[in-house]
Amino acid sequence: MSKIPLQFRHNGRDVAIFVDGGTNLLVALRELIGDMTPKFGCGQGGCGTCSVLIDGELHLSCLTLAETVAGRSIETLDGMKQGPNLHPLQRAFADHFAAQCGYCTPGMLMAAKALLDRNPSPSRDEVIEAISGNICRCTGYEPIINAILAAASGRVSA
Amino acid sequence: MLELRKDIFADERDDNLKEIGKGTQRQDMLGHVTGTSNYFNDHKLQGMLHLKVVRSTQAHARIRRIDTTEAERSAGVRRIIRGTDVPVNLNTLLSLINFGKDDEPSLAVDKVRYKGEPILAIVADSEREAFEAIAKVKVDYEPLPAVFDVEDALKPGAPVVNETYPKNAFIYHDVYDHQRLRFGDADAALASADHVLEQRYQMSPIEHAPTETNGAIAAPDTNGRYVVYTSTQALFFSVDTCAKILDVPSNTFHFIGGTVGGGFGGKVDTLTEPLAILGAMLTGRPVRYVFGREEEMQYGPPRGAERIYIKDGVMRDGRIVARKIRAYFDSGAYTRLSSYAAVKCAAHLPGPYTIPNVYGDVYCVFTNRTPATAMRGFGVTAMDFAIECQMDKLANLVGMDPMEFRILNAYRDGDMKAHRREAKNTALIECVQVAAEKAKWPIRDEFRRASSRKDGGGSRAAIPPTPTESRARPAAPAQQRTSYDRAPVTATREPPREPPPPPTTPPPPPPRPSAPSHGATRFSSVFGTRRR
Ligand code: FES
Numbered sequence: 274m275s276k277i278p279l280q281f282r283h284n285g286r287d288v289a290i291f292v293d294g295g296t297n298l299l300v301a302l303r304e305l306i307g308d309m310t311p312k313f314g315c316g317q318g319g320c321g322t323c324s325v326l327i328d329g330e331l332h333l334s335c336l337t338l339a340e341t342v343a344g345r346s347i348e349t350l351d352g353m354k355q356g357p358n359l360h361p362l363q364r365a366f367a368d369h370f371a372a373q374c375g376y377c378t379p380g381m382l383m384a385a386k387a388l389l390d391r392n393p394s395p396s397r398d399e400v401i402e403a404i405s406g407n408i409c410r411c412t413g414y415e416p417i418i419n420a421i422l423a424a425a426s427g428r429v430s431a
Numbered sequence: 432m433l434e435l436r437k438d439i440f441a442d443e444r445d446d447n448l449k450e451i452g453k454g455t456q457r458q459d460m461l462g463h464v465t466g467t468s469n470y471f472n473d474h475k476l477q478g479m480l481h482l483k484v485v486r487s488t489q490a491h492a493r494i495r496r497i498d499t500t501e502a503e504r505s506a507g508v509r510r511i512i513r514g515t516d517v518p519v520n521l522n523t524l525l526s527l528i529n530f531g532k533d534d535e536p537s538l539a540v541d542k543v544r545y546k547g548e549p550i551l552a553i554v555a556d557s558e559r560e561a562f563e564a565i566a567k568v569k570v571d572y573e574p575l576p577a578v579f580d581v582e583d584a585l586k587p588g589a590p591v592v593n594e595t596y597p598k599n600a601f602i603y604h605d606v607y608d609h610q611r612l613r614f615g616d617a618d619a620a621l622a623s624a625d626h627v628l629e630q631r632y633q634m635s636p637i638e639h640a641p642t643e644t645n646g647a648i649a650a651p652d653t654n655g656r657y658v659v660y661t662s663t664q665a666l667f668f669s670v671d672t673c674a675k676i677l678d679v680p681s682n683t684f685h686f687i688g689g690t691v692g693g694g695f696g697g698k699v700d701t702l703t704e705p706l707a708i709l710g711a712m713l714t715g716r717p718v719r720y721v722f723g724r725e726e727e728m729q730y731g732p733p734r735g736a737e738r739i740y741i742k743d744g745v746m747r748d749g750r751i752v753a754r755k756i757r758a759y760f761d762s763g764a765y766t767r768l769s770s771y772a773a774v775k776c777a778a779h780l781p782g783p784y785t786i787p788n789v790y791g792d793v794y795c796v797f798t799n800r801t802p803a804t805a806m807r808g809f810g811v812t813a814m815d816f817a818i819e820c821q822m823d824k825l826a827n828l829v830g831m832d833p834m835e836f837r838i839l840n841a842y843r844d845g846d847m848k849a850h851r852r853e854a855k856n857t858a859l860i861e862c863v864q865v866a867a868e869k870a871k872w873p874i875r876d877e878f879r880r881a882s883s884r885k886d887g888g889g890s891r892a893a894i895p896p897t898p899t900e901s902r903a904r905p906a907a908p909a910q911q912r913t914s915y916d917r918a919p920v921t922a923t924r925e926p927p928r929e930p931p932p933p934p935t936t937p938p939p940p941p942p943r944p945s946a947p948s949h950g951a952t953r954f955s956s957v958f959g960t961r962r963r
């Protein structure tokens with residue numbers, strides 16, 4: 274099978290890989306780049322745990338053909354920390370007990386970041402809408418919603 | 432009085448407990464929010480191969496022939512694993528504590544017993560190539576009549592699902608085809624009750640739907656051992672199960688787990704590790720076997736379905752005088768943990784109430800459905816649902832407030848439970864009182880003043896005369912062996928016996944039944960015998 278050369282930005286760094294035709298972005302990130310933060314939950318667009326930002330927009334990496342991101346900028350949870358410090362969303366998730374098993378957390382955080390990047394002070398309904406494509410089987414969502422609202426209003430510990 | 436056994440682990444106790452009322456951060460939280468928590472699938476190993484299984488398309492069928500000629504030639508295929516390649520291709524999970532007979536193959540050999548049962552495993556260079564090879568496998572089935580309903584499965588002439596249990600019911604202690612509880616004379620009490628209410632309750636199977644699917648990665652280590660990264664919820668259980676199935680000492684494995692992407696009971700069955708390790712043994716390469724979402728939802732084990740019949744006798748003043756229960760736990764095609772679920776179900780009767788006449792029969796039934804497994808209070812959840820629905824209906828029947836009705840019938844300290852153990856540390860009355868208060872639900876003064884510590888015991892501590900059933904006690908048959916066993920084992924099981932008495936000064940024994948009802952002493956220990 275012929276390989277396709279592919280270049281894009283990954284959390285602010287230029288990367289270049291060869292992918293098989295048909296490879297999805299989730300597999301490319303995890304297995305070729307080695308960024309294990311996007312998770313496989315279904316491979317069918319049903320759970321959102323593979324969520325990443327493509328040019329700032331929220332996408333499901335399991336349903337994105339890797340070749341379509343050539344030249345674009347991908348953000349994952351791996352790039353969220355600000356140097357040694359947690360991003361306010363990460364801090365808020367920790368403070369509000371917004372992760373139990375943690376498996377949905379990477380996708381939730383990306384969905385939350387996509388929201389706050391374009392709407393820094395969302396309403397509760399807007400938060401619920403923003404994470405509606407992400408399944409969490411553990412927390413019951415309430416702590417996650419509270420964490421995102423807290424991060425938006427700057428109510429996070431240092 | 433609340434009893435705290437502080438003598439246990441006394442040297443490890445820190446009684447300076449000041450945790451209640453303040454938050455304590457989880458130790459794994461930082462890993463979760465930074466995405467650095469290591470789940471089993473986050474390990475990328477050099478030269479890793481991918482394992483996928485061919486699953487039965489039939490709910491019940493004999494396998495006539497498996498043709499792999501084309502699949503073997505398929506691109507990227509490294510190894511095809513058949514049931515005959517599995518060293519000990521028959522297991523039951525609780526055999527580790529010597530409970531139940533081996534009844535489930537890792538890969539089906541002569542028969543499939545549920546839709547989705549694994550038949551072959553294919554190890555290939557990539558997942559895609561494994562899937563392509565799977566599409567080329569031809570399995571010739573001879574369909575057999577299937578049974579999907581617990582009560583149909585117990586009827587004479589029903590298709591035999593699992594030959595290890597030809598009556599389609601799990602056999603306890605080699606003798607009993609169900610769990611039974613007898614306390615007092617339920618039939619006589621029903622005959623003289625003011626009202627009798629009989630209802631049927633059902634619960635469907637429930638999928639755990641963890642966000643992370645079941646899976647494992649096994650890799651040969653240079654020291655002759657195998658490193659296994661796994662999603663298991665029960666690491667040591669999985670180690671021993673793999674050791675048994677692969678017929679090697681358990682120190683052959685170095686299991687790494689603990690970070691589980693949601694389990695809820697659906698990751699205790701050691702579903703993927705044995706084949707992943709066998710794949711690694713046969714190819715000498717790291718092998719990954721992870722369920723797809725469809726496999727997880729359709730063939731991963733659910734919480735078992737239950738059907739429950741409750742017949743209660745209640746007096747006009749609200750006292751429940753008899754409760755008769757017949758319950759069926761749907762184990763699916765194999766035992767896994769359902770035998771234990773049925774024990775828990777029976778142990779939970781008649782709910783947290785003091786009822787002088789209780790009669791219970793609980794069956795663990797085999798059907799051609801996906802094998803069931805653990806899930807949050809399995810065995811008890813459906814029974815509680817049924818009992819509490821019934822309580823509301825009974826309250827309605829006698830025209831009582833449902834909260835007051837529960838307080839009236841609640842067990843209290845000193846009461847005799849149907850299992851012939853004294854009720855201790857009871858708190859249902861207080862729970863109902865608090866719930867009523869929080870819900871601003873008015874209850875009358877006498878019920879607000881009721882207490883679990885008052886008015887229990889006395890005549891409520893008595894064990895009522897219990898009619899013995901004239902049923903010849905069947906003798907235990909020799910343990911069945913099936914064609915799957917490689918070498919017949921001659922050792923027979925020890926007869927069940929009482930657990931050993933506690934070593935130190937025992938507390939005063941609870942009042943004992945003058946004549947134990949049928950089988951009561953045997954059921955005092957869940958598992959009967961210990962592994963020798
Ligand atoms: S893995 Fe992409 S949506 Fe579930």
Ligand code: FES
Pocket residue numbers: 371372373374375376377378408409410411412642692693
């Ligand atoms: S924390 Fe487990 S799925 Fe969300």
